Amino acid sequence: MSTTVSSSRPGNPQPGNAGKDAAAATVSAKPVGWKTPVFLAAFALIALVFFGLLAPNQTASFGISTGSDFFQLPAIQVNAFAGGLVLSILLLGLAAYAIYLKTRDNPVPGWLTVAFIVLFVAAFLIWVVGGARTPSISLAGLIAGSVTLAVPLVFGSLSGVLCERVGVVNIAIEGQLLGGAFTAAIVASITQNPFVGLLAAAVAGAVVSMVLALFSIKYLVNQIIVGVVLNVLVSGVTGFLFSTVMQANKAQFNSPPGLDIIEVPVLSSIPVIGPILFRQSLVGYLMYIAVLVVWVGLFKTRWGLRVRAVGEHPQAADTLGINVNATRFWNVTLGGAVAGIGGSFFTLVAIDSFTKEISGGRGFIALAALIFGRWNPIGAFFAALLFGFADNLQSIVTIIGTPVPSQFMAMLPYLVTVLAVAGLVGKSRGPAASGIPYVKG
Amino acid sequence: MVRVLKLELRGITKRFGTLLANDHIDVVVEPGQIHCLLGENGAGKSTLMNVLYGLYEPSEGEILVDGKPVSFRGPGDAMEAGIGMVHQHFMLVPVFTVAENVALGAEPTKAAGFLNLDETRRRIKEISDQYGFDVEPDALVEDLPVGVQQRVEIIKALVRNAKVLILDEPTAVLTPQETDELLDIMRQLKSGGTSIVFISHKLREVKAVSDTITVIRRGKVVGTADPAASTTELASMMVGRAVSLTLDKAPAQPKEKTFEVRDLTVIAPNGQHVVDGLSFDIARGEILAVAGVQGNGQTELTEAILGLQERVHGSILLDGQELLGRTVKEVLNAGVGFVPEDRSVDGLIGTFSIAENLILDRYDQPPFAKGISMSPARVLENAKTRIEEFDVRTPSGALAAGTLSGGNQQKVVMARELSRPLRLFIASQPTRGVDVGSIEFLHKRIVAERDQGTPVMIISTELDEVMELADRIAVLYKGKLVGVVPAGTSRDVLGLMMAGIPPEEHVHTTQAGKAADTTTISTSDAEGGDHV
Numbered sequence: 001m002s003t004t005v006s007s008s009r010p011g012n013p014q015p016g017n018a019g020k021d022a023a024a025a026t027v028s029a030k031p032v033g034w035k036t037p038v039f040l041a042a043f044a045l046i047a048l049v050f051f052g053l054l055a056p057n058q059t060a061s062f063g064i065s066t067g068s069d070f071f072q073l074p075a076i077q078v079n080a081f082a083g084g085l086v087l088s089i090l091l092l093g094l095a096a097y098a099i100y101l102k103t104r105d106n107p108v109p110g111w112l113t114v115a116f117i118v119l120f121v122a123a124f125l126i127w128v129v130g131g132a133r134t135p136s137i138s139l140a141g142l143i144a145g146s147v148t149l150a151v152p153l154v155f156g157s158l159s160g161v162l163c164e165r166v167g168v169v170n171i172a173i174e175g176q177l178l179g180g181a182f183t184a185a186i187v188a189s190i191t192q193n194p195f196v197g198l199l200a201a202a203v204a205g206a207v208v209s210m211v212l213a214l215f216s217i218k219y220l221v222n223q224i225i226v227g228v229v230l231n232v233l234v235s236g237v238t239g240f241l242f243s244t245v246m247q248a249n250k251a252q253f254n255s256p257p258g259l260d261i262i263e264v265p266v267l268s269s270i271p272v273i274g275p276i277l278f279r280q281s282l283v284g285y286l287m288y289i290a291v292l293v294v295w296v297g298l299f300k301t302r303w304g305l306r307v308r309a310v311g312e313h314p315q316a317a318d319t320l321g322i323n324v325n326a327t328r329f330w331n332v333t334l335g336g337a338v339a340g341i342g343g344s345f346f347t348l349v350a351i352d353s354f355t356k357e358i359s360g361g362r363g364f365i366a367l368a369a370l371i372f373g374r375w376n377p378i379g380a381f382f383a384a385l386l387f388g389f390a391d392n393l394q395s396i397v398t399i400i401g402t403p404v405p406s407q408f409m410a411m412l413p414y415l416v417t418v419l420a421v422a423g424l425v426g427k428s429r430g431p432a433a434s435g436i437p438y439v440k441g
Numbered sequence: 442m443v444r445v446l447k448l449e450l451r452g453i454t455k456r457f458g459t460l461l462a463n464d465h466i467d468v469v470v471e472p473g474q475i476h477c478l479l480g481e482n483g484a485g486k487s488t489l490m491n492v493l494y495g496l497y498e499p500s501e502g503e504i505l506v507d508g509k510p511v512s513f514r515g516p517g518d519a520m521e522a523g524i525g526m527v528h529q530h531f532m533l534v535p536v537f538t539v540a541e542n543v544a545l546g547a548e549p550t551k552a553a554g555f556l557n558l559d560e561t562r563r564r565i566k567e568i569s570d571q572y573g574f575d576v577e578p579d580a581l582v583e584d585l586p587v588g589v590q591q592r593v594e595i596i597k598a599l600v601r602n603a604k605v606l607i608l609d610e611p612t613a614v615l616t617p618q619e620t621d622e623l624l625d626i627m628r629q630l631k632s633g634g635t636s637i638v639f640i641s642h643k644l645r646e647v648k649a650v651s652d653t654i655t656v657i658r659r660g661k662v663v664g665t666a667d668p669a670a671s672t673t674e675l676a677s678m679m680v681g682r683a684v685s686l687t688l689d690k691a692p693a694q695p696k697e698k699t700f701e702v703r704d705l706t707v708i709a710p711n712g713q714h715v716v717d718g719l720s721f722d723i724a725r726g727e728i729l730a731v732a733g734v735q736g737n738g739q740t741e742l743t744e745a746i747l748g749l750q751e752r753v754h755g756s757i758l759l760d761g762q763e764l765l766g767r768t769v770k771e772v773l774n775a776g777v778g779f780v781p782e783d784r785s786v787d788g789l790i791g792t793f794s795i796a797e798n799l800i801l802d803r804y805d806q807p808p809f810a811k812g813i814s815m816s817p818a819r820v821l822e823n824a825k826t827r828i829e830e831f832d833v834r835t836p837s838g839a840l841a842a843g844t845l846s847g848g849n850q851q852k853v854v855m856a857r858e859l860s861r862p863l864r865l866f867i868a869s870q871p872t873r874g875v876d877v878g879s880i881e882f883l884h885k886r887i888v889a890e891r892d893q894g895t896p897v898m899i900i901s902t903e904l905d906e907v908m909e910l911a912d913r914i915a916v917l918y919k920g921k922l923v924g925v926v927p928a929g930t931s932r933d934v935l936g937l938m939m940a941g942i943p944p945e946e947h948v949h950t951t952q953a954g955k956a957a958d959t960t961t962i963s964t965s966d967a968e969g970g971d972h973v
Contacts, residue, residue, distance in 0.1 A: 301555050302548040309534050309545050316532035319496065320546025320597075321517025432535070440496070 080130025150388025155342020156366025171227025174363025180343020205340020525598025617936030776864030791843030848879030
């Protein structure tokens with residue numbers, strides 16, 4: 001009660017805010033810290049010792065063509081020791097340059113970080129393949145598989161983008177993916193139509209999101225808590241229905257017809273790119289479309305301008321006649337539908353049945369991708385791709401047999417997540433009003 | 442081309458729970474007029490305007506536009522009716538460009554909802570040229586100075602064809618020169634046919650620009666006044682009793698210099714030097730007032746002295762002892778009294794009682810504490826004395842501090858800080874959001890502390906307050922000291938210093954400043970130029 005009174009008397013100035021705003025206005029230089037240079041140097045040294053000096057003297061082979069391509073490109077052959085050494089010296093060079101920049105108070109440029117990641121990954125690949133029992137993998141297959149594994153992540157992080165850009169933190173991505181996966185499986189099984197299943201998955205995701213929207217926007221419940229509770233709720237409900245309904249009658253309720261891979265004639269036979277862009281399921285194509293549509297929508301249209309305004313400064317939007325809470329509600333709902341479609345990938349494309357916890361924490365990785373991608377649909381897409389790559393790499397590497405215990409390799413996607421978000425993102429700035437409920441007055 | 446608009450508020454009443462913010466207010470804004478709503482902080486001016494702008498729904502009463510009753514369900518309706526508002530805290534999205542901010546809510550679009558910002562840019566350019574605003578449509582709002590941000594807000598209203606423009610405390614964040622420019626803009630808008638509702642509690646500005654003045658006190662209209670009325674007259678109408686606006690203070694008798702700041706630099710987390718190589722000293726029995734527009738390093742300066750800032754270089758000497766590197770507690774124990782700029786955040790704990798708030802810095806010392814036990818009786822006893830001494834208007838010291846009015850809260854903070862022997866007294870914004878009556882009292886207490894021989898440092902963004910209290914005036918701009926000048930330095934000189942121009946460069950610029958100050962409707966090129 002007392003808060004209502006004090007906050008609804010705008011006659012009282014709120015000292016401090018305006019001052020801080022003014023101070024912030026004069027800041028243009030980004031903070032220059034030691035974190036990134038030190039981080040890069042540490043990893044360059046790790047690369048030198050493990051991937052360079054301790055590398056086996058064996059040749060690693062990377063295939064870049066698949067059987068169905070137009071023409072066959074020869075596989076790349078690299079001596080693991082030499083390759084590792086060269087790459088780790090390049091990495092050291094990049095790290096040294098970053099330190100040099102820091103001493104002159106310049107920030108580490110983005111291209112440097114990207115180049116570092118690419119080289120580090122290459123060094124790691126050469127090392128791991130070079131040390132394997134069968135030192136040969138298909139690079140094209142690795143990348144195509146990464147995209148496949150990234151599909152639900154991309155949808156999940158797009159859902160996060162849609163929600164956070166409008167000012168609602170969506171921790172429930174995991175629940176939306178899982179709900180989508182379950183609903184797609186059961187509806188497609190009953191109707192024997194995967195397209196109906198896909199639609200139902202979107203609806204299921206939207207329903208989960210509407211609960212989040214209702215509690216966080218209308219009843220002002222802490223958004224993180226609602227999100228966590230929703231994850232647990234969806235996991236419990238789907239788990240229960242799985243063991244009581246699906247397992248009892250698998251043929252009727254848990255054998256969805258899958259969505260077929262649609263190959264675009266000719267284009268799909270281009271080496272490397274073909275399988276990634278033109279040999280996908282309907283959900284895969286939808287992913288590319290969704291990334292573009294969300295990006296264009298957010299940054300080029302009236303809808304996007306309003307959405308971003310609501311997420312940055314809801315009061316300003318309100319004073320211009322934009323209905324803040326309605327905008328938030330519908331965006332969160334839309335986000336849920338997007339995540340739901342992503343969830344359908346598990347049961348309609350990847351595996352042809354639902355199992356408990358089939359989403360396996362990918363909703364949280366999607367959340368990380370969202371932050372790593374700096375709340376930008378395209379950034380989130382590439383971040384999700386990186387995590388998908390790590391995920392795929394660990395399974396391939398386990399198959400070819402490496403000196404590294406498979407349990408460690410299984411940690412790879414999560415390790416990448418932590419390192420990416422903690423080490424490389426730095427202080428990224430999300431939408432200013434994200435997570436803060438809007439109350440008029 | 443210009444559609445004039447007559448605006449009438451009839452019997453507007455707005456309640457928040459039991460609080461009556463507006464009590465049957467009648468105001469008529471004639472077309473093409475600058476109508477001032479004069480009242481103290483918390484008198485209900487902003488609430489009234491938020492009702493008019495459709496942000497609040499009135500509990501009673503009606504709004505008439507050109508004689509026809511209207512009801513606004515939201516700001517959209519108000520804008521439709523030709524009402525625009527520039528809020529006290531700007532409603533601009535910092536990470537958007539000027540054009541995006543102006544377009545927001547009324548976006549010109551191409552097919553399929555795609556933005557057509559070129560149209561908006563053209564309109565901004567048009568208005569910017571007409572009034573000499575000099576606003577770049579593609580600049581990011583967060584990079585713009587406050588004065589320019591305000592113009593963006595005005596453009597926002599004009600693009601929506603506002604015929605009545607509400608300006609809510611528009612000068613609070615401006616330098617005196619920027620204020621003069623704003624007053625000129627207001628006159629230009631008026632001559633262009635736009636009516637203006639000007640909300641303020643600063644008498645000088647109100648007198649300079651208004652056609653009609655309506656005085657509001659405690660949610661009620663207490664009368665209208667003529668802009669020609671004297672400031673004392675207006676002030677007593679606003680407060681409801683006779684007030685003396687000038688402080689009787691004896692000339693300072695400075696003794697030895699016991700507080701010294703040398704080459705003080707404070708680095709913000711983002712690497713910016715928010716306080717940059719500051720050196721000054723204060724003598725016992727002297728008030729040094731630190732002037733400057735908000736956000737020029739004042740907050741960081743006080744926090745550095747108190748030990749609240751992390752990256753500080755230089756030296757802060759009190760009685761020959763280094764304060765830098767000590768904990769806040771050690772600094773306080775060295776005899777530093779500190780009134781923070783935001784009492785509700787840093788000065789008081791709203792849910793604690795007044796009595797508890799009065800001993801926040803000494804709760805663990807005798808006579809209030811002995812070992813691990815505390816004596817509530819002594820705490821209450823202390824509260825009784827302080828409440829009486831500082832004239833805090835409250836029935837009991839056991840009430841929560843948050844229930845007090847702004848002025849009384851400030852008296853509690855001041856009472857706590859002044860109730861122990863001090864070697865240095867720092868007060869930041871000592872009278873912000875405080876009623877005129879309490880200002881008088883607080884100022885007297887500050888001068889009394891000086892007369893006891895304490896070095897006193899006042900940080901204020903209100904030039905009137907600085908000129909009133911100071912024995913010497915230090916002006917900060919972007920964290921640097923522009924200069925230290927004696928009390929009695931003219932408003933014009935101080936104003937230019939607040940814009941970063943040191944006094945020795947004023948020889949010709951003051952002339953220009955004075956010219957702009959006295960011209961009623963000056964041309965746009967006369968006002969720019971000499972400012973940063």
